[in-house]
Amino acid sequence: MKSHASTLLAEVRTFRQNHPDVRYVDLIALDIPGHFYGKRYPIEMLERVAAGSPLKLPQNAVLLGAQGGLFKIGDYCFNDGDPDANRRLVPGTLKPVSWESQPLGQMLMTSDGTDAPIEFEPREVLAKVLERLQHKGIHPVVAFELEFYLFDKTLDNGLPQFARDPLSGDADDQPNLHIERLSRFNGVLDDMAQTAKDQGIDITVITAELGPGQFEINFGHLDDGLRAADWAALFCRSTRGVALKQGYRASFMAKPYLQFPGSGMHVHVSLYDGAGNNVLAAHQQQPLRHAVAGCLELLPHCMPIFSPNHNAFRRLGGTVNAATRASWGFEDRDACVRIPESDPRNLRVEHRLASADANPYLVLAAILVGLEHGLEAKREPIAPLNEDRSSGSDFPLEMLEAVRAMQHQAVLRDKLGAEFVDVYCENKRQDHLAFQQEINAREYRWFL
Incomplete structure (x- = not known):
């Protein structure tokens, strides 16, 4: 775990050196319909996450419909308190975004490999099969x-x-x-x-x-x-x-x-x-x-x-x-x-x-x-x-x-x-x- 954090931290620090004008990084993951959701993090906060600080997002973000709405699926979304779930950064995916009007980065995050993976997260489903x-x-x-x-x-x-x-x-x-x-x-x-x-x-x-x-x-x-x-x-x-x-x-x-x-x-x-x-x-x-x-x-x-x-x-x-x-x-x-x-x-x-x-x-x-x-x-x-x-x-x-x-x-x-x-x-x-x-x-x- 310590070696993993060291690798991520080195990746973030190298990115900051190579792209000093980037102030924010989009942390993104794919939901069930195949759309990206996530949060835009200040680069300093991303460095803290890479060093081991928690990265949490609502579990039910994975359940969004094609238009972004939430559906009642069993107890999810409306009877579960909308809990957070841990995510982790995916090493090697921190890259510059060149198509936006301002300098920006992006990096994948996922629940697979965490202590409690989200069973219906698409990347976790594939990870278990592999x-x-x-x-x-x-x-x-x-x-x-x-x-x-x-x-x-x-x-x-x-x-x-x-x-x-x-x-x-x-x-x-x-x-x-x-x-x-x-x-x-x-x-x-x-x-x-x-x-x-x-x-x-x-x-x-x-x-x-x-x-x-x-x-x-x-x-x-x-x-x-x-x-x-x-x-x-x-x-x-x-x-x-x-x-x-x-x-x-x-x-x-x-x-x-x-x-x-x-x-x-x-x-x-x-x-x-x-x-x-x-x-x-x-x-x-x-x-x-x-x-x-x-x-x-x-x-x-x-x-x-x-x-x-x-x-x-x-x-x-x-x-x-x-x-x-x-x-x-x-x-x-x-x-x-x-x-x-x-x-x-x-x-x-x-x-x-x-x-x-x-x-x-x-x-x-x-x-x-x-x-x-x-x-x-x-x-x-x-x-x-x-x-x-x-x-x-x-x-x-x-x-x-x-x-x-x-x-x-x-x-x-x-x-x-x-x-x-x-x-x-x-x-x-x-x-x-x-x-x-x-x-x-x-x-x-x-x-x-």
């Missing part, structure tokens, strides 16, 4: 890929407008994969990539995607699943900030346009044993088949995680590379679980179903639980799409059905934690019902 796998001698290597849209900064009666081509000034309304779009939007994309690198994120490939103003940025592979999910969360925050600074809006909304492809969160996962051998590649790849079967079995029960809101369900089906059934295949982007071509050392699964606005900690936790369950159950998967284009099993396509499918699933309750599953499902149910409590213009057109 710890259990480690005890079994399984070590994941993970890489995220995130798609997002750029929009014009100004909304039109609340609706998004196509991003303007910086060279021509025209709307980027031609969906394509042309490399020239990377050149035309190079200024904002380069700023996004450099800012992410300044946050410690290993940015690799940048792609102009099919939708107008749509791009994808990939991250490097990491043998630390928590840090991989940290990268995905921090990237979303910095990308939105940079876009506003550059005169755009960036959004990871799953389906901003009905007529164009949605934005997904693709997660590549390999599994290695203590000796560095790829677990999935052993015995003529039989463990790979078992892992795939486990993922597909649990996938219908994880839909509230993979599609965390009403809009995310709009992304499923009807457009390019978005499945409506649980399926798998080799080098097949129509599959939920794709097996990219690779050598045995790098054999991995690519889970493609989650929307870009899903919570990266929970998405990775759900995927790992599926792989773990498959390796334990040792069942054969259904036929891959390469052999049967109609292969696949149904999964829920609306939130309330999805919540019912998740809440009582025994494997998820065991491996993600029953308390988390109950809290998460009720949060999603309440958010969905709150979303319905508004009459929109279409409803008046149809029924007035």
Whole structure:
């Protein structure tokens, strides 16, 4: 503990030396819907926290709905006195913020690793899954890929407008994969990539995607699943900030346009044993088949995680590379679980179903639980799409059905934690019902 505090204190003091103009640091953590909450600390107070002073925030901040409101979930929020819970600083995450109007820093905090972790905190849920796998001698290597849209900064009666081509000034309304779009939007994309690198994120490939103003940025592979999910969360925050600074809006909304492809969160996962051998590649790849079967079995029960809101369900089906059934295949982007071509050392699964606005900690936790369950159950998967284009099993396509499918699933309750599953499902149910409590213009057109 003393060594841990010394490391944090050295990190804060080095940051102050390198950034003497920074007076405040945002201490942030991800809540259940995938939004950052936290507090802005004076840099002097942060140094005291790093030295061992308590860091406490309301426990129920994790339970905030998509619009920031609190829902009654069991005794939480309204019958528990709204207690504080200990947090700790995440080493290595203190970085400068370059997209704000004033010099600022930010640093991740979490309840995992404290004396009383919050059972339903997303980072703690993933930490417990990774710890259990480690005890079994399984070590994941993970890489995220995130798609997002750029929009014009100004909304039109609340609706998004196509991003303007910086060279021509025209709307980027031609969906394509042309490399020239990377050149035309190079200024904002380069700023996004450099800012992410300044946050410690290993940015690799940048792609102009099919939708107008749509791009994808990939991250490097990491043998630390928590840090991989940290990268995905921090990237979303910095990308939105940079876009506003550059005169755009960036959004990871799953389906901003009905007529164009949605934005997904693709997660590549390999599994290695203590000796560095790829677990999935052993015995003529039989463990790979078992892992795939486990993922597909649990996938219908994880839909509230993979599609965390009403809009995310709009992304499923009807457009390019978005499945409506649980399926798998080799080098097949129509599959939920794709097996990219690779050598045995790098054999991995690519889970493609989650929307870009899903919570990266929970998405990775759900995927790992599926792989773990498959390796334990040792069942054969259904036929891959390469052999049967109609292969696949149904999964829920609306939130309330999805919540019912998740809440009582025994494997998820065991491996993600029953308390988390109950809290998460009720949060999603309440958010969905709150979303319905508004009459929109279409409803008046149809029924007035």
